[in-house]
Amino acid sequence: MAANWKMFKTPAETTVFFTNFLPLVKDAGNCEIAVCAPFIDLPVAIAATHESNVTVGGQNLYWAKEGAFTGEISGPMLKAIGCTWVIVGHSERRQYFGETEETVLKRTKAAIEAGLKVIVCIGEVLAERESGQTEAVLQAQFDGGIAGLSAAEFAQIVIAYEPVWAIGTGKTATPEMAADAHKAVRALVAAKFGADAAGAIRILYGGSVKPDNVSSLMAQEDIDGALVGGASLDPVSFSKIVNY
Ligand code: 13P
Numbered sequence: 001m002a003a004n005w006k007m008f009k010t011p012a013e014t015t016v017f018f019t020n021f022l023p024l025v026k027d028a029g030n031c032e033i034a035v036c037a038p039f040i041d042l043p044v045a046i047a048a049t050h051e052s053n054v055t056v057g058g059q060n061l062y063w064a065k066e067g068a069f070t071g072e073i074s075g076p077m078l079k080a081i082g083c084t085w086v087i088v089g090h091s092e093r094r095q096y097f098g099e100t101e102e103t104v105l106k107r108t109k110a111a112i113e114a115g116l117k118v119i120v121c122i123g124e125v126l127a128e129r130e131s132g133q134t135e136a137v138l139q140a141q142f143d144g145g146i147a148g149l150s151a152a153e154f155a156q157i158v159i160a161y162e163p164v165w166a167i168g169t170g171k172t173a174t175p176e177m178a179a180d181a182h183k184a185v186r187a188l189v190a191a192k193f194g195a196d197a198a199g200a201i202r203i204l205y206g207g208s209v210k211p212d213n214v215s216s217l218m219a220q221e222d223i224d225g226a227l228v229g230g231a232s233l234d235p236v237s238f239s240k241i242v243n244y
Contacts, residue, residue, distance in 0.1 A: 001034070001226055002035075002160075002204060003036060004036050004206070005041070005229075006059070006092070008038070009041055014041040014045050021235035022052050024243070025242045025243065026052070031242060034055045035232070036058060036059050037058075038059065042056060055085060056084060057083050057085025057117075058073065058087070061073055061075050061078055061116075063075075063109070063110035064110075065110075075116055076114045078111075085116060086117075087227075088111065088119070089108075089120050089141075090162075091125075092167075101143075102145075104141075108146070108153070117157070117158065119157070119158045119204065120159055120160065122185070123137075123160075123162040129163065129165065134181060135181075151197065158201070159201060159203045162205075162207050163177075169207075171207075172213050172217070173205070173207060175217050178205045178217060178220060185203055186201070186222050202224040202225055203222060204225040210231045210241070211240035211244070214244040226241060
């Protein structure tokens with residue numbers, strides 16, 4: 001169960017969040033919990049979650065290890081401060097910041113080389129869904145952004161299926177729609193990396209996940225977790241999702 005805070009919360013607000021959140025999820029069994037926070041909040045988040053059952057991640061990285069790349073943060077930097085995870089290829093980065101399949105693959109490889117685990121995001125926009133192209137889009141994103149990983153690299157990723165039209169809109173994909181997309185993604189994994197990898201890969205659903213719809217989503221066979229935006233900002237609401 002992963003939180004994507006996007007561009008929300010100051011370090012002080014991060015401290016308050018964890019003070020309230022950690023006791024609510026301390027008994028969450030059989031579930032990995034990650035919070036992906038803005039860069040400036042990461043040191044506070046990592047200190048707060050030390051010796052807890054919650055891990056922390058960034059929301060983006062640059063693929064060079066270091067260099068003259070003003071404004072960027074590298075994989076080794078995230079690793080050095082204690083991040084476990086990083087999100088790559090979120091639809092907001094594709095839409096507003098020019099992320100492509102090629103840069104998704106570069107960032108993912110760089111993150112894994114730095115020792116991070118990666119949540120790689122894929123998903124179709126509304127026009128693509130309405131014109132029946134969902135599976136073709138997922139295939140293109142998989143082929144360009146994920147299929148170029150080695151088997152060992154692939155073992156370090158989690159895939160998040162996020163239909164772009166369901167993000168922040170309150171329009172969740174129905175559990176059946178999500179289940180169909182997850183099944184299609186798992187089939188792509190099986191074709192490229194084999195049946196064992198397809199069984200082992202965790203595929204998260206993201207897009208308006210809330211405490212009251214998480215159970216029906218998680219009941220679907222191919223949905224292994226959630227990547228939660230808005231509902232992860234409130235400790236009670238995210239704890240309800242974690243403890244569904
Ligand atoms: P919302 O949960 O706010 O729809 O955001 C989903 C998302 O983009 C998570 O990465």
